Amino acid sequence: MNISISSRPLHDWDALVQADRAHRILYTDPAVFQEEMTKVFGAVWVYLGHESQIPKKDDFIATKLGLRPVILLRDSAGTLRALYNRCTHRGSTVCRAASGNAKAFQCPYHGWTFLNSGRLAGVPWPDGYACDFKDDKFNLAQLPRVESYRGFIFGTLNLEMPPLTEYLGEAARPLDEWIDRNPGGRIAVCGANRLKYKGNWKLAYDNSCDGYHVVFSHRSLLEMENRHEKDPNKGMSYYKSKPDEAPMYCRCYGRGHHLKDKRPNVEKRAGALWAIEGAHPGKERYEARLRERFGKEADRWLDLASSEPINLTIFPNLLILGNHIQVLEPVSVDETNTVWYGTAIVDGPDIPPGVAEDINALRLRTQEGFPTFGEVDDLTNFEEIQKGLAAQEDEWVYMHRGMDIPGRITTDERGIVTGPATDEVFMRLYIHHWKELMKANPVLSVKRAP
């Protein structure tokens, strides 16, 4: 079933998104937000969840596609599906749990029951109906396209989207590297730091590759991590002087995806990451135990407990940073959830016994650090931007850092753009991609026949 979208543009997007600046109403207008839920969150591949959250048949989690309530599941035949959590009778959600294992969902309102393929299994007292319940229109709607890239599950309503691997493009390479740093490329989601802020979702996206804010917005974290003078280079200390001259860089892959790669700032040797990791609970005891077993070799394991210095952002809602899978959930024009899923390494024949458990004991604690002592300050600054943008006559948000400076930003033959870590080139590129999406008239559809 196709859903037609009005072809009249909501705004003159070229006037609102210019080369060096964007208009405030992109962040403040509820009508823009509503349109984004269709033209952005309905029309591109959107991250829905990780396979480790639904490892077995009949496992499900509740998630969202924009504002649409979705049940992401592995059905009884093992197929990944994203069902609308919306009863075809009168619209109630059929699943009210955040996660679980279920072969079927019975709507609590009048008892219509749906298999986890989406198919209607039955309704109470069917002799009160003249219709044929075998008609597909009574099955739960579901996303017509769901694909997983190495455990990362995405979905879209847009049949014209290229396959997921093509959508990810060259941004899949740093994602591969991030996955493959873990033994066997295995990771499992292990809980989350869940935060929210009163501000537009794009304020978080604007921040995703922002190397300009770090020493200012995160000053309290940097001072905290480096309060022991004998060891003043913890965490993101490489931002402290002339970050543009550091070997880190920002890279833009097209379609709004980008990477801030801080790995070149860190010595290329086992143990270098662990050496700059802040002091988290368990550090001394677990390190001592691993060193007792492995000596110098312990470094390669300890690095896995340390934060990986990359920020990889897949448009529009997936941010890989450190060891986190951060997901942006727009709630309204000025409310956003940011969920920082933790990841653990997973035992396997390639890991000595007990190592995964020790590393994860450290890795859980290192992951709690940034959301707690860093992100809260960014979220406050996002909220303060939202407040500032209430000033109606002051229309523009500038994003021109790094523009028009010869030689500063390069584009290779594949169209990949690279610039210094503090440049706003990633903002300019993604918001122009966003503009093209807002101008387009995608045909969105759901599927009913499982």
Add this chain to the structure above:
Amino acid sequence: MSYVGYVDDAFYRDLAAGFADWQREDRRISDPSLLESCRALLHLEARLLDEGRFEDWLALFADECLFWVPGSPGGDPKREIAVAFDDRRQLEGRIYRLRTGYAWSQVPQSRTSRIVSNVEAFRGESEAVCMVRSSFLITELRGGEARTFAGWNAHRLARDGGGWKILVKQLNLIDCDQNLRNPSLLL
């Protein structure tokens, strides 16, 4: 005193044991003076936090202590991320950060009012340890808006002369598994 790392498997095991099935009638402390000494500590703690006296608050804790906010009801800290899992060094860091003047989530500092109620105490595994359950309501004024955090605390206390030191404060938020707005003063 200088910090020596103390979080290890044994620490996690003791924590799990201490927090398993502790609210038991057969362990209820009904001695009014004992109960009163626990209640007095909780009231003092709430006031120190409301007054922003974080260093004095930390002084209520034992050397090898823990401040723990599970990220799901009964969440196992060895298996999942917590909202907070601070040993002494991290608690010191937390306070240090708030004192830098650059922790924007607390500039300007919120005003808070903590109400502590429904206090019940239970004997620990020895005479030297007791467990205290209380309900809390934290009202916070920030950016012109008042909001609340609600839940219950479990305090694991150790005898210290005539009084108590806090071994573990487990803060159980009713919405611990929901998205939290600026939890920087959730203490």
